[in-house]
Amino acid sequence: MRLKIFSVGARHAVPLLCLLLLFVGFASAQESVSDARLWQVFLQRNTDGEGSDLLVFIDMLTGNEVGLAVRGSRYTPFGRYVMFLDAVDNRVKLAAPDGRVQEHPFIQPQSGSRRIDWWVSPNAQHVAWTQTFGENATQLTTETWVSTGTGANLRSVLADGPRDGIRALPVAFSDDGATLYLDYQPDSISDLLPLRQFAGLFAVDLTAGTTANLPDEPGCYCGAGIGGGRLLRLTLTSDLTGYDLQVYNLADNTKTTIRALSLAGYSQAGEILISPDGTRAAYALAEVEDFGGDEETVRSAVVLVDLLAMTQTALDRPLSTFVQPVAWTEDNTAVVFAASASQAGGDGTWKINFVDGRVDRIARASYLGAIRIPS
Numbered sequence: 001m002r003l004k005i006f007s008v009g010a011r012h013a014v015p016l017l018c019l020l021l022l023f024v025g026f027a028s029a030q031e032s033v034s035d036a037r038l039w040q041v042f043l044q045r046n047t048d049g050e051g052s053d054l055l056v057f058i059d060m061l062t063g064n065e066v067g068l069a070v071r072g073s074r075y076t077p078f079g080r081y082v083m084f085l086d087a088v089d090n091r092v093k094l095a096a097p098d099g100r101v102q103e104h105p106f107i108q109p110q111s112g113s114r115r116i117d118w119w120v121s122p123n124a125q126h127v128a129w130t131q132t133f134g135e136n137a138t139q140l141t142t143e144t145w146v147s148t149g150t151g152a153n154l155r156s157v158l159a160d161g162p163r164d165g166i167r168a169l170p171v172a173f174s175d176d177g178a179t180l181y182l183d184y185q186p187d188s189i190s191d192l193l194p195l196r197q198f199a200g201l202f203a204v205d206l207t208a209g210t211t212a213n214l215p216d217e218p219g220c221y222c223g224a225g226i227g228g229g230r231l232l233r234l235t236l237t238s239d240l241t242g243y244d245l246q247v248y249n250l251a252d253n254t255k256t257t258i259r260a261l262s263l264a265g266y267s268q269a270g271e272i273l274i275s276p277d278g279t280r281a282a283y284a285l286a287e288v289e290d291f292g293g294d295e296e297t298v299r300s301a302v303v304l305v306d307l308l309a310m311t312q313t314a315l316d317r318p319l320s321t322f323v324q325p326v327a328w329t330e331d332n333t334a335v336v337f338a339a340s341a342s343q344a345g346g347d348g349t350w351k352i353n354f355v356d357g358r359v360d361r362i363a364r365a366s367y368l369g370a371i372r373i374p375s
Contacts, residue, residue: 158204242266266287348361
């Protein structure tokens with residue numbers, strides 16, 4: 001694969017400089033490490049009309065911006081790199097701000113693998129990945145591995161299947177890294193949906209090797225989020241007009257229901273992100289017309305959840321693309337949303353204030369997250 005590395009030109013510099021100024025507080029408050037330099041990473045998809053994406057690295061110390069052209073998917077900040085699946089050779093790659101792109105040393109598709117998926121813990125100390133095998137979709141098996149971020153203590157933790165059209169997918173670690181959460185995904189439709197949905201969430205105790213369904217699972221094929229010792233699960237209302245939000249405390253299995261919002265037409269919901277302190281959450285609602293067609297139109301509403309008061313509120317300023325929350329900032333009083341993997345509406349990043357509901361578009365590129373390079 002031929003790679004291009006360059007300083008970001010005028011076409012990208014203005015919107016990203018705007019983002020840099022607005023994100024300084026976020027970087028220093030949430031991501032700073034004394035012996036590491038912080039880089040924020042953004043994505044612009046299909047910049048040449050032929051499938052090439054642009055990774056943009058911003059040095060938060062100097063403000064320098066570096067662009068790297070790649071072809072891939074599933075871009076994930078991972079320690080000092082951005083991990084992605086290369087679309088040309090189907091290999092897992094690591095991209096760095098200095099332009100180096102190398103193969104991942106221990107996460108790679110095996111012979112006969114139909115797909116590979118991964119999950120990286122927020123502190124990059126733990127990583128899990130699954131590989132799905134099967135000559136046809138009616139006989140799928142999934143193998144799951146975990147390790148530290150450096151590859152230490154690498155081990156297989158689950159072999160599942162065969163199942164008809166169903167594969168397992170890693171979705172979260174517990175805060176202490178002792179439990180891995182996975183979901184049973186319908187293989188044929190999961191990649192076609194604009195917002196991630198979950199069918200049957202379960203946990204693997206990484207010490208004992210045992211598995212157990214999470215409360216009330218399997219449920220509807222709906223959105224969910226795990227963090228801070230809680231499971232947040234969207235469930236269809238009895239009249240199918242909205243989504244109640246179920247809040248489960250995973251320590252004592254208690255449940256609180258936050259009733260659905262009265263928003264007509266918003267039929268898609270998902271991408272729940274819980275704040276690091278466990279007091280708030282955010283997710284997206286979407287209204288879609290002519291989904292996947294030439295006349296597709298999208299309206300996304302951002303929902304903010306107060307997990308102390310057990311209330312939720314939808315902001316009254318809809319966005320014209322599918323979005324997902326990617327980071328909490330400003331002491332968990334604001335959340336950063338980015339355009340989701342769907343191509344509808346293009347890229348973009350917005351910061352939304354939890355206190356006053358203010359929405360600011362802060363970049364034309366989509367924010368992926370932060371990486372740290374040792375000084």
